[in-house]
Amino acid sequence: MSFQPVKFYQTGTLTVGNRLLAQDERSVQANQMRSNSINSGHRACQGCGEALGARYAIDAAMAESNGQLIAANATGCLEVFSTPYPESSWQLPWIHSLFGNAPAVATGIAAAMKVKGRNDVRVVAQGGDGGTTDIGFGCLSGMFERNDDVLYICYDNQGYMNTGVQRSSATPPAARTATTMPVGPEPGNVFGQGKNVPEIAMAHNIPYVATATVADLRDLEYKVRKAMQMRGARYIQIFVPCPLGWGAASHDTIRLARLAKETGMFPVFEAEHGEVTSVLKIRNKVAVEEYLKPQKRFAHLFGKHAHPETVARLQAIADRNIRKYNLLPEGEN
Amino acid sequence: MLKQIEGSKAVAEAIALCRPEVICAYPISPQTHIVEGLGEMVKSGTLTPCEFINVESEFAAMSVAIGASAAGARAYTATASQGLLFMVEAVYNAAGLGLPIVMTVANRAIGAPINIWNDHSDSLSQRDSGWMQLFAETNQEAVDLHIQAFRLAEELSMPIMVCMDGFILTHAFERVDIPSQEQVDAYLPPFEPRQVLDPAEPMSIGAMVGPEAFMEVKYLAHAKQMQAIELIPKLADEFKQIFGRDSGGLIRTYQIEDAETVVIAMGSILGTIKDVVDEMRAEGHKIGVLGIISFRPFPLEQVRAALIKSKRFIVLEKSLAVGMGGIVATNVRMAVTGSGLRGFTAIAGLGGRAIPKSSLHKLFRQAEQEELEPVTFVDLDWAAVNKQLEREKQTRRSGPIAENMLHDKGIVGVSAKFG
Numbered sequence: 166m167s168f169q170p171v172k173f174y175q176t177g178t179l180t181v182g183n184r185l186l187a188q189d190e191r192s193v194q195a196n197q198m199r200s201n202s203i204n205s206g207h208r209a210c211q212g213c214g215e216a217l218g219a220r221y222a223i224d225a226a227m228a229e230s231n232g233q234l235i236a237a238n239a240t241g242c243l244e245v246f247s248t249p250y251p252e253s254s255w256q257l258p259w260i261h262s263l264f265g266n267a268p269a270v271a272t273g274i275a276a277a278m279k280v281k282g283r284n285d286v287r288v289v290a291q292g293g294d295g296g297t298t299d300i301g302f303g304c305l306s307g308m309f310e311r312n313d314d315v316l317y318i319c320y321d322n323q324g325y326m327n328t329g330v331q332r333s334s335a336t337p338p339a340a341r342t343a344t345t346m347p348v349g350p351e352p353g354n355v356f357g358q359g360k361n362v363p364e365i366a367m368a369h370n371i372p373y374v375a376t377a378t379v380a381d382l383r384d385l386e387y388k389v390r391k392a393m394q395m396r397g398a399r400y401i402q403i404f405v406p407c408p409l410g411w412g413a414a415s416h417d418t419i420r421l422a423r424l425a426k427e428t429g430m431f432p433v434f435e436a437e438h439g440e441v442t443s444v445l446k447i448r449n450k451v452a453v454e455e456y457l458k459p460q461k462r463f464a465h466l467f468g469k470h471a472h473p474e475t476v477a478r479l480q481a482i483a484d485r486n487i488r489k490y491n492l493l494p495e496g497e498n
Numbered sequence: 499m500l501k502q503i504e505g506s507k508a509v510a511e512a513i514a515l516c517r518p519e520v521i522c523a524y525p526i527s528p529q530t531h532i533v534e535g536l537g538e539m540v541k542s543g544t545l546t547p548c549e550f551i552n553v554e555s556e557f558a559a560m561s562v563a564i565g566a567s568a569a570g571a572r573a574y575t576a577t578a579s580q581g582l583l584f585m586v587e588a589v590y591n592a593a594g595l596g597l598p599i600v601m602t603v604a605n606r607a608i609g610a611p612i613n614i615w616n617d618h619s620d621s622l623s624q625r626d627s628g629w630m631q632l633f634a635e636t637n638q639e640a641v642d643l644h645i646q647a648f649r650l651a652e653e654l655s656m657p658i659m660v661c662m663d664g665f666i667l668t669h670a671f672e673r674v675d676i677p678s679q680e681q682v683d684a685y686l687p688p689f690e691p692r693q694v695l696d697p698a699e700p701m702s703i704g705a706m707v708g709p710e711a712f713m714e715v716k717y718l719a720h721a722k723q724m725q726a727i728e729l730i731p732k733l734a735d736e737f738k739q740i741f742g743r744d745s746g747g748l749i750r751t752y753q754i755e756d757a758e759t760v761v762i763a764m765g766s767i768l769g770t771i772k773d774v775v776d777e778m779r780a781e782g783h784k785i786g787v788l789g790i791i792s793f794r795p796f797p798l799e800q801v802r803a804a805l806i807k808s809k810r811f812i813v814l815e816k817s818l819a820v821g822m823g824g825i826v827a828t829n830v831r832m833a834v835t836g837s838g839l840r841g842f843t844a845i846a847g848l849g850g851r852a853i854p855k856s857s858l859h860k861l862f863r864q865a866e867q868e869e870l871e872p873v874t875f876v877d878l879d880w881a882a883v884n885k886q887l888e889r890e891k892q893t894r895r896s897g898p899i900a901e902n903m904l905h906d907k908g909i910v911g912v913s914a915k916f917g
Contacts, residue, residue: 253702258695261704266561273565276549307554
């Protein structure tokens with residue numbers, strides 16, 4: 166009988182089966198001793214991508230820091246659903262100050278730990294895309310520029326979901342939000358330049374920048390753990406679908422995150438000191454329609470009054486990402 | 499040790515003696531020399547261990563202080579004017595979270611029109627933020643109040659602004675007794691936080707609070723300031739025992755025992771006022787002075803007790819509640835409710851306008867005769883004001899007010915462009 170390599174992927178999925186891996190190669194979430202940093206009982210919506218992303222990210226950071234971790238949280242869904250007075254889901258020291266200052270609060274915590282000689286205690290800051298790419302952007306850039314010892318995690322659900330689904334600078338073109346309604350000759354969000362915060366973070370030449378999605382949770386854990394092995398300013402943007410804000414089924418969160426990556430709409434990569442060091446290749450390239458159609462925020466692009474030219478413009482964005490980040494496997498360009 | 503020293507440098511030395519662990523610095527006049535002084539001390543290693551962080555805005559300065567304080571570090575920053583306003587959201591947040599941050603406010607006017615000179619508009623805009631506010635009369639008092647402020651803030655777990663007049667104090671070189679490290683250490687113990695971000699004992703700070711408990715949280719902030727009313731005089735007494743001088747407290751009176759007219763003010767102008775009162779006393783006027791050191795908490799009972807034997811008072815303040823009148827005066831009136839005392843408000847010195855003794859002589863005499871309007875604007879150029887009002891009546895496109903004033907008052911050498 167000829168040699169057959171062990172197949173780590175479960176039948177019909179691209180997910181690595183933990184049971185087939187050695188103990189030390191298994192995911193943080195698979196470990197019974199994981200920190201459960203964001204405990205059950207919080208009030209996130211069914212299918213919330215942010216809750217899933219935060220659970221994996223913070224547990225991974227806890228694992229890597231041996232439980233010596235402090236979190237600063239921006240105002241937003243994550244803060245609101247996790248700490249309704251008098252309850253808290255957080256099993257680690259956690260502070261919420263304001264919407265736009267989580268990076269600076271984290272800088273203060275890191276400074277306090279440094280001055281007290283507690284180099285073992287690490288600091289993460291986290292917020293949604295509104296708190297990161299818009300209102301917290303000044304503080305974020307300052308934290309990057311000083312290379313403060315903080316890992317900032319942005320949970321990107323492409324809009325202000327906590328306040329009722331308004332547009333942020335991370336909202337994609339053509340998307341319907343409460344402030345970019347699908348009316349008029351050019352329905353939905355404008356086709357601007359967008360604000361690509363991972364690239365802006367890279368322009369600060371900080372030690373580590375990465376993107377991830379909740380469809381590739383092992384990749385997410387790997388990136389958080391890698392980031393936690395470094396010192397200085399680090400940034401991870403995690404793509405987290407929002408069933409409520411996107412008008413998508415709760416059971417489609419993982420699927421949409423995967424489609425965002427597989428279409429090229431959300432490039433998944435990592436960069437060190439301003440240079441891309443790896444990309445997560447597209448496995449099965451699909452057209453953007455596949456990603457757009459399950460989401461009501463793009464429903465106005467299809468059906469009776471379809472806007473095929475708008476879909477084509479979105480496809481062009483995906484294609485540009487694919488070219489720019491070289492997202493297709495070798496030989497598939 | 500006695501030193502001939504700039505006010506800002508003296509404050510920087512006092513802060514350093516308080517062993518701050520995290521200092522956040524962002525430049526804004528007239529506060530800048532303080533953090534420059536501290537930055538040099540940290541860089542040279544004379545102030546250690548301490549993290550000195552050059553932040554990108556005042557909003558970040560206060561936010562870094564919030565993080566540092568919540569993580570158990572003694573945190574300090576300084577600001578003024580627009581800077582204080584830029585950090586307002588974080589100012590309220592620091593108080594709401596109950597973090598004992600100490601901040602110097604080098605008092606300066608608020609624009610527009612942009613103006614770097616002294617008045618009290620910046621601090622007083624934050625009177626309801628939950629921060630305690632202590633106003634220094636001299637650079638010696640500014641030094642002493644900072645040392646007391648850390649003690650008071652940490653005792654109550656609430657933040658404090660130490661307010662000192664921009665330029666008039668911050669940039670004035672005068673004799674200041676800088677305490678020794680031993681004295682400060684004897685007075686100010688290491689920071690023992692009431693709440694701290696600690697992996698050994700995880701807690702959530704800054705949870706969302708709905709109607710079921712929000713009022714209680716806010717009341718407790720008020721209760722803390724009521725406790726401060728008791729604590730501030732005690733801390734001043736203790737300060738005197740160690741440092742050997744009267745400094746701080748809630749209020750300070752001068753020649754008030756038999757005074758029929760009492761002048762009330764805050765900050766450095768009290769020096770000029772006392773000189774005028776001395777001169778008027780020499781002429782037989784029964785006039786005295788009440789200086790308010792603690793504006794928040796506002797010492798209602800003490801102010802009332804100081805005034806109750808007089809016949810009238812005049813509040814001379816470097817601030818204006820636009821559309822109403824005085825800010826300090828409103829607080830003083832609250833203190834004397836039902837007393838029947840006549841009270842006058844005098845708005846003076848806005849944007850650094852000089853307050854000369856001659857103007858005060860005239861003002862105080864008018865107050866004695868009760869000839870003043872309820873609100874007086876000291877040394878206001880009525881001709882210029884009336885000219886602009888008339889211009890606005892005559893001309894729709896009357897132009898920018900500030901520029902018109904500069905033209906009309908001859909500061910800019912050509913006549914007004916509009917109207």
